[in-house]
Amino acid sequence: MDEQWIQSVGIDVGTSTTKMIVSRLRLGRMSSTFSLPRYQIVERQLLYASAVHSTPLLGFDEIDAEGIGEILRREYETAQISLSSIKSGAVIITGETASKKNAQHIVHLLAERSGDFVVATAGADLEGVLAGKGAGAEKRSQTLQGTIVNVDIGGGTANAAYFARGRAIATVTFHVGGRLIRLDPQGVVQYVSPNISQWLSAKGLRIQTGQAIGFEQIKDIAEHMARSMLDYLTGKERQVSGLLVLGPHLRDAFPVDELTVSGGVGQLMTAGPVNSIADVSRYGDFGPLLGYVLQQEREKGAYPVRWLDPEQTVRATVIGAGMQSTEISGSTVHIKPELLPIKNIPILKLELTSEQLTDPEQLRKEVASVYGMGERLFEKTAGIPFALAISGIGYCSYALLQTIAQELADQYRQTFTESKTMVVICETDMAKALGQALALRCKGAPEIICIDQVRVEYGDYIDLGEPISGTIIPVVVKTLAFDERP
Amino acid sequence: MEQQLDFLVDKVVAELQKKLGEMGQTAPAGTQKTEVPATPQMEAAQKATSPTVREQLALPVEPERTAHVPNPKWQEGLNELLDSTPARIGVWRTGVRPLTKTMLQLRRDHAAAVDAVYGEVSQALLDEFSMFTVETQYDNTENYLKRPDMGRILNEEGVRLLQERCQKKPQVQIVVSDGLSASAVDANLRDVLPSLTDSLKSYGLSCGTPFFVKGGRVASMDHIGELLQPEVLVLLIGERPGLVTAHSMSAYMCYRPRKGMVESERTVISNIHRQGTSPIEAGAHIGTILSKMLEQKASGVKLVL
Numbered sequence: 164m165d166e167q168w169i170q171s172v173g174i175d176v177g178t179s180t181t182k183m184i185v186s187r188l189r190l191g192r193m194s195s196t197f198s199l200p201r202y203q204i205v206e207r208q209l210l211y212a213s214a215v216h217s218t219p220l221l222g223f224d225e226i227d228a229e230g231i232g233e234i235l236r237r238e239y240e241t242a243q244i245s246l247s248s249i250k251s252g253a254v255i256i257t258g259e260t261a262s263k264k265n266a267q268h269i270v271h272l273l274a275e276r277s278g279d280f281v282v283a284t285a286g287a288d289l290e291g292v293l294a295g296k297g298a299g300a301e302k303r304s305q306t307l308q309g310t311i312v313n314v315d316i317g318g319g320t321a322n323a324a325y326f327a328r329g330r331a332i333a334t335v336t337f338h339v340g341g342r343l344i345r346l347d348p349q350g351v352v353q354y355v356s357p358n359i360s361q362w363l364s365a366k367g368l369r370i371q372t373g374q375a376i377g378f379e380q381i382k383d384i385a386e387h388m389a390r391s392m393l394d395y396l397t398g399k400e401r402q403v404s405g406l407l408v409l410g411p412h413l414r415d416a417f418p419v420d421e422l423t424v425s426g427g428v429g430q431l432m433t434a435g436p437v438n439s440i441a442d443v444s445r446y447g448d449f450g451p452l453l454g455y456v457l458q459q460e461r462e463k464g465a466y467p468v469r470w471l472d473p474e475q476t477v478r479a480t481v482i483g484a485g486m487q488s489t490e491i492s493g494s495t496v497h498i499k500p501e502l503l504p505i506k507n508i509p510i511l512k513l514e515l516t517s518e519q520l521t522d523p524e525q526l527r528k529e530v531a532s533v534y535g536m537g538e539r540l541f542e543k544t545a546g547i548p549f550a551l552a553i554s555g556i557g558y559c560s561y562a563l564l565q566t567i568a569q570e571l572a573d574q575y576r577q578t579f580t581e582s583k584t585m586v587v588i589c590e591t592d593m594a595k596a597l598g599q600a601l602a603l604r605c606k607g608a609p610e611i612i613c614i615d616q617v618r619v620e621y622g623d624y625i626d627l628g629e630p631i632s633g634t635i636i637p638v639v640v641k642t643l644a645f646d647e648r649p
Numbered sequence: 650m651e652q653q654l655d656f657l658v659d660k661v662v663a664e665l666q667k668k669l670g671e672m673g674q675t676a677p678a679g680t681q682k683t684e685v686p687a688t689p690q691m692e693a694a695q696k697a698t699s700p701t702v703r704e705q706l707a708l709p710v711e712p713e714r715t716a717h718v719p720n721p722k723w724q725e726g727l728n729e730l731l732d733s734t735p736a737r738i739g740v741w742r743t744g745v746r747p748l749t750k751t752m753l754q755l756r757r758d759h760a761a762a763v764d765a766v767y768g769e770v771s772q773a774l775l776d777e778f779s780m781f782t783v784e785t786q787y788d789n790t791e792n793y794l795k796r797p798d799m800g801r802i803l804n805e806e807g808v809r810l811l812q813e814r815c816q817k818k819p820q821v822q823i824v825v826s827d828g829l830s831a832s833a834v835d836a837n838l839r840d841v842l843p844s845l846t847d848s849l850k851s852y853g854l855s856c857g858t859p860f861f862v863k864g865g866r867v868a869s870m871d872h873i874g875e876l877l878q879p880e881v882l883v884l885l886i887g888e889r890p891g892l893v894t895a896h897s898m899s900a901y902m903c904y905r906p907r908k909g910m911v912e913s914e915r916t917v918i919s920n921i922h923r924q925g926t927s928p929i930e931a932g933a934h935i936g937t938i939l940s941k942m943l944e945q946k947a948s949g950v951k952l953v954l
Contacts, residue, residue, distance in 0.1 A: 197919040199926055199934050200954065308723055328729070495934050558923050561840040561932075595937075596844050596929035599851050 166191055167202075167631055170210075170244070172252035173485020174235070174273060176226065179318030179342050179448075180427060181218045181234060182478060184485040185211040185244050188251070190635060199592070200494040202635050207486045211242040215477055226256075228272050235273070251628050251637040253484040255290055287336040287410060289641050290480060291315065291322030295331065297483030298425035299474030305329040309420030311471075312396055315479055316428035316453070318342035319356075320409060322480075323396055325417055333417065336409040338362070339392050341428055341450020344370065344384070350440040351375050353447070362391070362406035378440050385452045389460055396422070397466050422468045424457060425479035432458040492627075492636040493616035497598020502584055502610060503629050503636070508550045510588075510623045511537045515555035523566055530570045534578045548579055550586040552619045559593050568600035575609070582609050588625070589615040614638070717741035717748055735893045735924060755892065761832075762890035766790065768831040770861065774838060780825065780861045781814060783807030787864030800866035803873070811860070811876050819857025821849060821939055822879035826865030828899075830887030836896035837921055840928035841885060841935075848936020854943070867901050867915070874906025881942045882906045883935060888919065897922045900935050904948035914949035916942070 167190045174183045191205035219230030239246070254273045294315035295301055304311045304326035314323040314337075321339040325332050343356040352374045355363075363370065368384050370376060391404035398416040405412060424432060431454025437443055443452045461470045475482050513533045519525045533551075541548045551571070556563075575585055585605070589597060598613030605611060612627070617638050619625060628637035714731055716739025721727045727739055740751045747755075767790055775782065784807055787793040787800045803811070823845070827834055842859075849856055857879060862869055870884050881904050888897040898921040903914055916938060921931045942948050 197917050199918060199930060308726065328725075495930055495937075559927070559929060561843045561929055564844075564929055592927050592930050594930075595933040596927075599844075599847055599933050599936075603847060603851060 167635070169250040169489075169631060169637065170248050171485055171489055172244075172249050173481045173483070173488070174252075174254045175481035175484055176218060176231060176254070176256045176269065176273075177317050177427075177480070178320070178340065179218060179446075179450075180477070181216045181231060182481045183213045183235060183238050184209060184478065184481050185242050185249075186482075186486040188486070188489060190491065190631065200634075202491060202494050204489065204491060209482065209486065211244070212478060212482075213238045213242075226269050228269050231269065232272060250631065251489040251639070253293070253488040253639060255293065255480060255484045287320065287322055288324075288334040291324035291334040291336065292331045293483030293488060294322055294425055294480040295324035295326055295483070296487035297475050297479035297481070298423050298429075300324065300423055301326050301329060301331070301487075302474075303421065303423075303471070307421065310417055311421040311423070312417075312419050313423045313425055313473065313479075314392070314396060315426040316340060316424060316457075317426045317480075318448070318450070321392060321426070321428075325419070333413055333415075335395070335411075335413050337392050337395070337407045338409050339388055339407055339453075341431075341446070341453055342448045344381075345448045346376070346381070346440070346444040347447070348441060348444050349375065350377070350381070350444065358409070359388075359407065362403070365403050365406055366391075376440075378438075378443065381440075381443060381449055382452060382456065385449055385456045389453060389456045393460060393466050397468060399466070419468050421471055422466075423471050423473040425473040425476050427477045428454045428457070429473060429479070430476035431455070432461070488639050489628075490617060490638045490640065492614040492638050493592050493594055494634050495592065495595040496615065496634055496636065497595050497602060497611055497613040498630060498634070498636065499610055499612065500630050500633070502612060503627055505547060505584075505586070505612075506626045507641075508547055508586060508625050508627075509541060510552050510619045510621060510625060511540070511549040512619075512621050513551055513553045515553065517555075520556065520563060523570075526566065527570055527574075530574050534574050538578060543579070543581055545581045545583055547584045547586050548582055550588050550619075550625055552588045552590070554590040556589070556591060556593070559591070559596075564593070564596055564600055568597060568604060572601050572604040576605065579609075585609045585611055586627075587611070587613040588617055588619060589613065590618070592616060717751070758892045758895075761895040762892065765830040765832040765887070765890040765895035766794075768835075770827050770831045770834045770863075774835060775825075775861050778838070778842060778859065780859055781810065782861045782863055783810050785862060785864045785866070785869055790864075793864050797866055800864050801868040801872060803862070803869065803876075807862075808876060811873070815858040815860065815877055818878045818880075820855045820880050820943070822857045822873070822877055822882045823859040824862060824865075824870070824873060824882065824884045825859065826862040826869065826884060826886040828865060828867075828886035829889045830895055830897065833887035833890075833896045833898040833922070834885070836923070837898045837928045838885065841898065841900070841921060841932040844929040844932025845883070845935050848933045849939070852936055852940040854936070854940060867899075868910075870901060870903060870906045870915075871908050871910050874903075874910075875908055878905075880905065881939050881948070883939060894922050894924060897925060898928075900931065902935065902938055902942065902948060904942045904946060904952075912949075914951070916948050916952055 168187045170185065170187050172183065172185050186207060186209050188204045189206035190202045192200060193203045194201040216234050219227035221227045256269060295313040298313045300311050300313035310325055310327045312323055312325045314321050317340055319340045319342060321337040324334045338358040343359055345354040347353055352370060352372050355370055355372055366387050368387060370384060391407055394400040395404040397419050428450055431451050434451060434454060437452050437455040443449055445451060473479060511533060519529050537549050587597065592615055594613045594615035598611050601613065602611045614636055617640065619640055624641040626639040630636050716727050716731055718727060718739050718741050731739060741748055784804050785800045786802050786804050793800055825834060825838060857877065865886060867884065867886060870882050874882055881902065884901045886899055886901065888899050899917055899919040902916045903910065918926065918931055918935060920926050921928055941954060942952060945952055
C-alpha cells in the first residue's frame, strides 16, 4: 500500500455562525521500500464547504441542539457523504458558545450524528491554533524568520495564535467580537456583553442597553477595542488592554513580525466602508464596524507589523478543524485494533534525564513519582487513566529498553491495578520495540497500546482513531493549556 | 579488549583533531595538551567491566556537528539545516579549499570506512549470543573484494559444520555476517538481535540455530537455504560503509531461500544504525515481516506489507 485517502470532517459551532467542511487527507509513504514504513499526510484537499449558517439558539444562552442536528443532516445530504466513510475530524464549539450551558450535550450529540470519528471539543487555545492553521499562518511561519500571529475574530471572542518556524508557540484569547455589542437598525443598543464592562470603564467609555447611540460614539468604542487588541498582540501596552483577555495572559513579550486577521470580522475588513448606523447594524451588531476600523488601522500602518491577507477568513477555524487537526503516528507501533478508537485521554509526561537513564535506581524513583502524580490527578478507572508520554530518550539500546520496560510495567501493574489498557506515547521511533517489551511482561493485563512520533505536552488530551491499513493511527492532539507549560 | 583500545585511540585522535582545529596555529602545544586527558581515560577503560560502561565504549563518541560559517546571518536557520541532514554542509572554506578541520574529519571518516571493511567482528560478541563461525570461500579480504561470487558459497568446512550443528528445516533461520562492515555487526547486533528474538517470541515463531558467516555476501543465503531448508531466513549483514557512517547494517529476508533465487524475491530493511533506522525498532519490525512472509508464503516484491 503506497497511498491512502481518509475523509475528515470539521464542524465549527460559533457564537454567531455554524459551518462544516469535508476534506480528504492523502497518506503517502515517505520512506523507501528498503526502510521501515513511514507515512505522512502529504496532501489535504477540501471536498465540500457548507454555507455559513446562523447558529440556532434558544433564548440567549442555549444552543438549539435539534436545529444544529438538522443543519448537519442537510449538509451531509448535499455533500453526499456517508457517516461511515468519515475516519477523522473535529467538532469545535467556539467562542462564547462554549460556555453556554448545553455545550457538552451538543458535543456528544454531534459526535453521534457526524460519524464515528475522532472528536475534539472546545478549548480557546486549540481553537486559536486551528484557526491559525486554517488561515495559513502556520504554513507562512515555515517560510519566515520571525513570528506571525493570526487572530481569528468571531462573534464572541478573538483567538490569537503565534507561530514560529512551523510551530504554535503561544495563544491568547480576547473578549473581542462582533456580537459583544448588539444594535437595532435605529442604533438602539440591545445588548452589551458583561465581559467587557471592566475594560469599558477603564477606558472611560459609556454604553448601555436601551441607549440610542450615535455613529461617532460607537465608532469610538470600536476603534478603542481594535487598538487595545492590537496593543496587546504587539506588546505595545498590556495593562488596560489586558482587561480584554479571557483566561491566561501571555507570559512573554513576543516580537511579532506579521499579522493576519481571520474569522467573520476578518472577512468584514474587506467589505467596504461603514459610514452610518444603518451600515453598522446590518447584522444586528457592531461586527461590520469592528472589521472596518481594523481595516483602517491596517491602512494607517501605525503598528510595526506587516499585515497579510489570510488564506481563509470566516471559515479559518472550521477548515483548521477539518483539515489540520489530524496527524498520524509513526507506522511501526504496537496496538490491538479492537481497542481503538479511544478518546479524550489526558497526557502524563515522563521526561527522562541522562542520569535517570544510566542509573536504574533514579529511573525507578522518577517513574514512581510520575505514576504518583497520575494517581493524584486522574481518577482510578478500569479503562485508561492517562497516556504516558515518554521523552528524553536519545538513542535507546536493547539493554536500556529492557530496564525502562521493566520499570514501567511493574509499577503500572502495582499502582493502577484496575486499568485494563496501558497507553504509551514515545517521542522517538521506538514504539514497536517498547510495546513488544511491555506486552511480553504484562501478558495482556493490562493490554498495551504504544505509538510514537507524536508531539504532546502537559495538559494535552489525545484521541486515537481506528487504524488505517492495520498500523497507521490517526491522532488528534487537543492542546488545551499553552501558558501553563513550564 | 583490543577492539576497545582501537576505539579509544579513535576517540583520542578525534579529540586531538578538535583541539587542533580550535588551536589553529599553536598546534604543537595543542598536541601535548591533548595527550594528558587521554591517560586517565585509558586507565578507566582498562578497569571498566560494567555493561553500561562497555556499552558507552562500543562506538567512538561522535564530535558534535557545528557549522563553521563565521557570523551566519541566521544561526537558527543554519542549525535547522544541519539537523535536517547528515551531509557535510556549512563547512566554510579557506580560500577555495576546505578548512583543515573539515579535511581531517573527512579523512577520519574515510579511515573508519576502510577499517570497517578490513576489521573483524568481536569474538566476545559472538560468544555472547553463542554463535559459532563458518567461512565462505572468500579466502582473504583482498580476494573477497575482487570475487563476490566466492563470498556466496560456504567452504567445505562450513558446510560440514552446518550439517553437524544446525537444526534442519527450522521455521526461522537467523544468520549474521560481517559483509563489508564488521563494525556494523559490532555496533548493532546487541540491539537488533534480542529485539528480533523478542518479536519472534511475541508471534510464537520458532527459531533454528543461529550462526555467524565470515566473508559473507547477501546471496550466501541461497547456499545456506539449500543446506538447512528453513521456511524463512533473515541475514543480518554489514553494509558497504560510507562517509556518513561505517556502522550501518542491513537485514535481508526471504521465503524458502534456495539456489537460483532472483534478487526481487528478497525483502530488505537497510540503514540500521544509531543515526538511521533505529536498531531496536528494526529488530521488532523484522519479526513482523517474517511472520507476514510465513502467512503469505512469499517474499520480496510478491510480499504485501
